[in-house]
Amino acid sequence: MLLEALSKYPYEGLTRELLSLGMSWVVMYSDLNPDAEDIANALEGALNSLEDKIRLNISKKMSKNDKQSFDKVIKAWFNQSAPETYGELFELVIRETIELLKQGQIDLVRSLSKVRIDKGGIYLGVEYKRETAILPAILKQPEYYEYQSGFLVPTTGQKAQIRLDPLWFSLIAVGFLISFAGLIRGKYYLITKPGIETFWPYEIEDIIEKGLIPLTEAGISGKIGLSTEELYEMKLAMRLAETNTFVPPEVYPVVLHLISLEGRAYAELKTLQLDLSELTGYLQRYVENIERLKISGLQVMVEIKEKGTMVYKYPLWALVDLAEEEISNEVSGDNEMLAYIFVKDLYKAVNSGNKKLIEDAVFRLFRQGRALLEGSARVSRELKRVLKAFMWKEHMGVLV
Template sequence: MLLEALAEYPYEGLTRELLSLGMSWAVMNAGLEPDAEELADAFEGALLSLRGRVKAHTSKMGRNDRSSFDKVLMAWFGRSAPETYGELFELIVKETIGLLRGGKLDPEESLTAVMVTKDSTYLGVEYDGRTSRTPGKKPQTDHYAILPAIIKQPEYYERQSGFLVPTTGQKAQIRLDPLWFSFMALGFFTAFAGFMGGRYYLMTRQGVEAFWPYEIEDVLENGLLPLTGAGLSGRISLSTEELYEMKLAMKLAEEGKTVTENVYPVTLHLISLEGQVYTELKTVQLNLSGLSDYLSSYVRKIESLSVGGTQIFVELKEKNLTVRKYPLWALVDIAEKELGKGVSGDGEMLAYIFVKDLYRAINGGRRELINDAIFRLFRQGRALLEGSGRASGEFRKVMRTFMWREHLEVLL
């Protein structure tokens, strides 16, 4: 039933990927042919597993979305629209659980009702708060919710296009019943890797339905959720692809988490409100398997040396607090500052160049390239520390620890 429903969805792109992620929770907990009670239990379990990100900060709804959802939520549930998109998604899933348990929505009827007209795509049944029915030739649009702007608009507009010019051709307005909307909402929470600086970070796995039903638990719980969780807990933002992937892999290594290789490649969607429109600024294909292996080994070796009494950490001041960092972590932070501030002097971009070289060497899987990158930084760092070149006090402090023989052995 779920495979057939997804196959009937007529478009590729972000919405489809979110729907498939949301449906994956039902497949994982109730199989491919769930009844209403099983689906309600699966939704409850998903909300419990996702509770941290369900309560995470998201943006306020725009005026048009707020007005539209006020009307449909009042019809569906007798509720007005909340302020934020996160609150909207949580509300719809919780209320849909009640509809399923109360027998007001039939999953099979909803999932087999997909209609494409000239102006709209209708997913599910017409639901007016009391009864549901399969849409006729002219569906009642007031009985469906529109796709929210933070999901719909990124599929229409990209930074590289002209102002308000669709890049993927005209798409019909997508309208959802409570069940389809709940799948999309759970997919959003699963993909959610943060909302920082006015930008959404969403991670999806194209074709995740290929893992239904037997492998999806591993891909979801040991793949996508650790990745998005690391992005959330580390508040990792994108300056460059290399630094984003390094910091994500560093966070996973800190937390001692391994990610199943089946989940890769993961697509990172960077979505921002540009003017009055949410646009997809960038999509990035992520594969952290090589980085995670190297950085997990790095952490284990430093922790092992610490147990033996050799401390290889850098103490730095952050917001009037003293923090201890792994030397490589501290250097990555400096590299990000270099990009933001445009460092001048003999040490200009030295940290970023090294991090980028190390990133490429690790992903290339060639040990000699890793060795070359490390020794190059050591030569340049030694010349900087012992010569008259200018560099920040923070950079000098990090390099003094970074260049210890014990740390060199860990890096190699």
């Protein structure tokens, strides 16, 4: 039932990825052919399991047009006013749809089997109380304005719409909650797994519970924003290593969607394919080896200033932080992106999976770092401190 329903959705892109995530959650809780009770239980499970995300401020206020549209629909569907934010809207629709399913007010087979396409747009499901909801702007506009696919290409001089009944809306909302990896400096971070339905039904739990959930939670807890692809992947992998979280290799690749309100419309600023398998393995071994040295009495942490306070960090963590500062501050002159160059070099070597390339990158960093410390070039005090820690014999052994 669910595979057939998903196959009727005609476009690739973010909306399909969120829809397949929401359906995957249902499959994880039941099977490919759930009944109304199964879906209600799955949606309840989503609200409970993803409660920490829901309680975060996971979205801004809705646009004026969306608020007006959803006020009308939510009033008709649930006899309530639409909330102010998209996150609250998603939670409300999921919660109320659970009740509709329990009360037998949704014809499950009819809803999932009905997908209609005409000049006015795409209609998913059936009208409930003579109303369907539009796809929220935060999801519709990024695909429309970035032209990532044929999605919503106007056919009559106006933007085509996607209209949803409560069940389809709930599935997309669950997909959004699963994928949500942070709202940082006004930008939304969503991590999805295109083609996730190929893992139905037996492997889907590992992909979601051991993959997407830990990845997105790492992004949220670490407040990890995108400065460059290398630094984003490094910081995400560092967070997983700190918590000793293993993500199965079959989870990768995943896709990061970076969405921002640009002017009056949401746009997809970046779409990146991520594979942290090599990085996470390397950094987990790095952390384990340093912790062993600490137990034996060797101190290989470096003390640096962070927000006015001196803190101890792993030397590699400190170097990545300095690299991010260089990118943010657009460092130039003698100090031009030195930390970032070092990190990027190591990032490439680790991702190659070639131990010899990793050794070459580490020793190249050692030689260049020593030249900086002993030469006349102006180097920041923090970078000097980190480079000295990097070049301790014990730490070099950990790196290679």
